[in-house]
Amino acid sequence: MLEKALKGSKTYWMWLLALAVVIAVGFVVYLRQLDFGLGITGMSRDVTWGFYIAQFTFLVGVAASAVMLVLPYYLHDYKTFGKITVLGEFLAVASVLMCMLFIIVDLGQPMRLLNVIFYPTPNSMLFWDMIVLNGYLFLNILIGWNVLDAERNNTAPEKWIKPLIYLSIPWAVSIHTVTAFLYCGLPGRGFWLTAVLAPRFLASAFAAGPAFLILLSFIIRRFTGFDAGTQARQTLAKIVAYAVLANLFFFLCEVFVAVYSQIPEHMSHLQYLFFGLHGHDALVPWMWSSMALMVLAVIFLIIPAARRNETTLIFSCAFVFVGTWIDKGLGMISGGFVPNPLHEVNEYIPSIPEIVITIGVYALGFLVLTLLYKVVTSVKREVAGQG
Numbered sequence: 001m002l003e004k005a006l007k008g009s010k011t012y013w014m015w016l017l018a019l020a021v022v023i024a025v026g027f028v029v030y031l032r033q034l035d036f037g038l039g040i041t042g043m044s045r046d047v048t049w050g051f052y053i054a055q056f057t058f059l060v061g062v063a064a065s066a067v068m069l070v071l072p073y074y075l076h077d078y079k080t081f082g083k084i085t086v087l088g089e090f091l092a093v094a095s096v097l098m099c100m101l102f103i104i105v106d107l108g109q110p111m112r113l114l115n116v117i118f119y120p121t122p123n124s125m126l127f128w129d130m131i132v133l134n135g136y137l138f139l140n141i142l143i144g145w146n147v148l149d150a151e152r153n154n155t156a157p158e159k160w161i162k163p164l165i166y167l168s169i170p171w172a173v174s175i176h177t178v179t180a181f182l183y184c185g186l187p188g189r190g191f192w193l194t195a196v197l198a199p200r201f202l203a204s205a206f207a208a209g210p211a212f213l214i215l216l217s218f219i220i221r222r223f224t225g226f227d228a229g230t231q232a233r234q235t236l237a238k239i240v241a242y243a244v245l246a247n248l249f250f251f252l253c254e255v256f257v258a259v260y261s262q263i264p265e266h267m268s269h270l271q272y273l274f275f276g277l278h279g280h281d282a283l284v285p286w287m288w289s290s291m292a293l294m295v296l297a298v299i300f301l302i303i304p305a306a307r308r309n310e311t312t313l314i315f316s317c318a319f320v321f322v323g324t325w326i327d328k329g330l331g332m333i334s335g336g337f338v339p340n341p342l343h344e345v346n347e348y349i350p351s352i353p354e355i356v357i358t359i360g361v362y363a364l365g366f367l368v369l370t371l372l373y374k375v376v377t378s379v380k381r382e383v384a385g386q387g
Contacts, residue, residue, distance in 0.1 A: 001149065004378035005371040011223065012374070019367045026360010029353050030105060038108050040353045047337040047348040051358055052106035054333040056099050058208070058325055059365075060133075060179045061201060063095035065209020066140065067172035068239055074165045080235060083380065084228040087220075088213055089144035090372040092172075096137040098365035105357055125182045132175045139168040152379045176201045183336065191269035191336040194257075200250035201328075207243035208324040210236040211297075211317040216373075218314060226377040237313060240320055241301035244294050247324070268343065273335045280347045283334060286326050293323035 033040050043050040069088040072078035104110045116130050143165055150157040180198035187193060214236050217228040258266040271277050273287045297319035300306045307313060339345045350358075 001145075001152065001375050001379060005374045007378075008374060012370075016367065016370065019363045019370070022363035023360050023367065026357050026363065029356045030360065033105070033353060033357065034110075040351060042349050042351040042354060044346060044348070046340045046344070046346040047334070049106070049333055049337070050348060051329075051350040051354045052102045054329045055358055055361070056102040056106070057179060057201075057332060058329040059095045059099045059102070060176050061205030061324075061328065062209045062212060063092040063099065063136065064172045064176040064202070064205045065213070066092040067169055068206055068210055068236070069213075070143075070165065070172070071169055072235075074162075075169070080229065080231045083226075084213065084217060084232045084236075086144050086148050086376055087216065087228065087373065088209075089140045089147075090376065091209070091213060091216070091369065092140045093137060093144065093372065094365045094369035096133055096140070096175075097368055098361055099133060100137075101361045101364065102358075105361065125178060125185055129175075129178050129182060132171065132178050136168070136171050136175050139164055139171060143168060148376060148379055151383055154383070173202065176205050183332075188341050189336045190263075190265040194254060196250050196253060200247060200254075203243050203246035203250055204324045204328055205243075207240050207247055207294075207320050210243070211240045211320040211324075214240070214317045215314065215321065218310070220373060220377060224377045224381075226380055233313065234307065237301055237307050237317070240317065241298055241307075244298050244301070244320055244324075247327075248291075248294060248298070251327075264343075268339050269335045272338050272345065273331050277339060278345050280338070280345045282347055282349060283331060287331050290323045290326035290331065293319040294327075297323065 041050055041052075066088040069081050069085045073081040073085045104113065107113065116127055121127050143161060146161050147157050177198045180201040183189070183192035184194055184197040214233050217233060221227045255270060258270055268277060272280065273283055275281070276284050297316045300312050300316040300319075307316070334348050338347060
């Protein structure tokens with residue numbers, strides 16, 4: 001089926017060319033980083049995880065969200081998700097690839113990745129993160145491709161695929177749980193030292209991923225004519241609404257514990273993010289915008305009439321995606337490092353090279369996603385008899 005990715009309109013090839021140019025620019029800047037070191041980034045002694053790891057954290061959630069399609073469709077035979085499930089699985093593939101790339105660009109020497117293989121340490125969460133990410137990537141490629149091939153040939157998927165489908169469900173939960181454990185297992189960081197971090201990560205994942213998939217379904221319909229179905233989008237929108245509510249609830253639980261207990265180590269991080277600390281307030285407008293976007297999205301998605309309106313649905317899903325990206329892609333990492341354990345504030349701001357490399361990684365992810373979606377839509381149209 002790969003040959004279907006090599007056929008397309010002029011717009012399709014212009015889009016691929018644009019992505020290739022962005023990837024090339026990002027790669028050139030990365031070579032500069034590889035030569036000079038991480039000194040070209042905004043990271044420091046106090047903030048050792050920055051914009052790259054923030055994107056990794058966010059995209060792990062987008063990848064894990066595929067379970068919200070796989071579970072109803074394969075386990076409960078929810079036929080409404082028949083056209084969109086493989087889109088979710090391939091979105092997971094592109095997201096995991098970007099996750100791995102962000103880990104690579106975050107390392108001063110990428111060859112150090114081999115140390116995880118050559119010198120395995122099962123008591124390290126990084127070791128398990130490698131296992132779950134690579135395993136999840138393999139599962140989604142195998143399941144998505146075989147199910148799509150079976151649909152193309154009008155046959156049932158191979159029997160050996162079913163156990164892998166069942167395995168992928170807890171595996172999806174594990175990839176974001178392990179990611180959360182990377183943070184909440186650090187006793188010196190009060191902002192992350194909470195048992196509710198993993199549920200909060202999963203709630204935000206089940207909001208951002210399906211919201212982005214809804215937006216992608218509209219884009220696909222606009223440019224290819226393939227429609228994943230109004231009912232599928234409406235069901236996903238309900239999932240997004242409740243997931244955002246859960247995410248906000250978990251966050252408010254964190255606020256209550258920090259404020260009511262009056263423990264300075266826990267309060268200072270929230271104070272820095274939402275009100276500023278010692279004159280440092282770079283993230284304050286971002287964090288309030290994040291909360292406002294998620295609250296507005298919940299209001300629109302809960303009201304049936306607003307949710308059924310496509311324009312409102314598009315804006316609501318965009319609000320969810322951007323709001324959760326700010327929360328996890330900016331606030332979660334910086335909020336954990338600032339202030340440092342000595343209560344000193346050394347603010348982190350991503351540098352221009354960091355941003356350019358990040359955009360390059362996203363471009364590579366969208367290139368992979370575009371090629372996979374081109375195959376999916378071509379097969380779906382072929383099966384439907386639309387050529």
